[in-house]
Amino acid sequence: MSSGRRLEALPNRQVLADGVYEQIRALIMNDGIEPGARVNIDEIARELGVSGTPVREALARLESEELVSRLPLRGYRVTELLNRKEVDDMYALRLLLEPPSAALAAAAMSDSRVAALEAELATCPAAPADDAYSDYKALTAHDARLHELILHLAGNVAVEQAFARTHCHLHFFRLNYNQPFGEQTIAEHRTIVDALVAGSASGARKAMTTHLEVARDRLVSRL
Numbered sequence: 001m002s003s004g005r006r007l008e009a010l011p012n013r014q015v016l017a018d019g020v021y022e023q024i025r026a027l028i029m030n031d032g033i034e035p036g037a038r039v040n041i042d043e044i045a046r047e048l049g050v051s052g053t054p055v056r057e058a059l060a061r062l063e064s065e066e067l068v069s070r071l072p073l074r075g076y077r078v079t080e081l082l083n084r085k086e087v088d089d090m091y092a093l094r095l096l097l098e099p100p101s102a103a104l105a106a107a108a109m110s111d112s113r114v115a116a117l118e119a120e121l122a123t124c125p126a127a128p129a130d131d132a133y134s135d136y137k138a139l140t141a142h143d144a145r146l147h148e149l150i151l152h153l154a155g156n157v158a159v160e161q162a163f164a165r166t167h168c169h170l171h172f173f174r175l176n177y178n179q180p181f182g183e184q185t186i187a188e189h190r191t192i193v194d195a196l197v198a199g200s201a202s203g204a205r206k207a208m209t210t211h212l213e214v215a216r217d218r219l220v221s222r223l
């Protein structure tokens with residue numbers, strides 16, 4: 001870890017657990033701590049002006065997202081970036097789960113479901129201006145929510161849970177760091193939602209397949 005200050009001390013009234021978690025998460029996503037590096041709990045606590053307790057609580061949350069892993073008797077380290085095979089495997093799983101789910105969701109459209117999809121698109125109407133995590137955080141969250149919503153509308157809880165366990169959006173963002181992808185993603189999302197709203201099962205399946213394949217190819221070209 002570098003010797004320069006990378007974190008902002010938290011205001012006394014801010015909820016410590018969430019504030020510490022968000023700052024450490026941003027540090028990892030922005031490569032402030034290199035993949036594979038040990039997390040210095042004392043240093044982070046000192047920079048944030050907190051005790052070690054909320055830092056450890058935040059790291060436990062980050063471990064559940066597979067952004068850090070616990071080292072026996074030595075604290076935590078940042079997990080390594082996905083390699084080419086792991087990216088291919090994760091996209092292979094998504095291509096098995098998401099296009100059929102999009103088709104099921106399209107066949108079950110209703111006014112309330114259309115409204116939910118359009119409302120989610122409205123949360124991120126344009127690409128971020130910069131490529132730092134602070135700017136792309138909203139797009140990454142929107143991307144995850146939209147895919148989760150479509151899986152939910154398809155009505156298969158087991159598929160929803162399998163998708164959630166991959167934490168794929170976080171891992172893919174780390175690989176995409178400093179490689180803007182917002183405009184393409186937003187346009188692809190619009191195509192998927194248009195097919196869903198039209199009630200076109202085949203169109204939704206095709207749009208989701210194209211979106212995932214393009215995203216995969218875009219990512220692996222940078223590995």
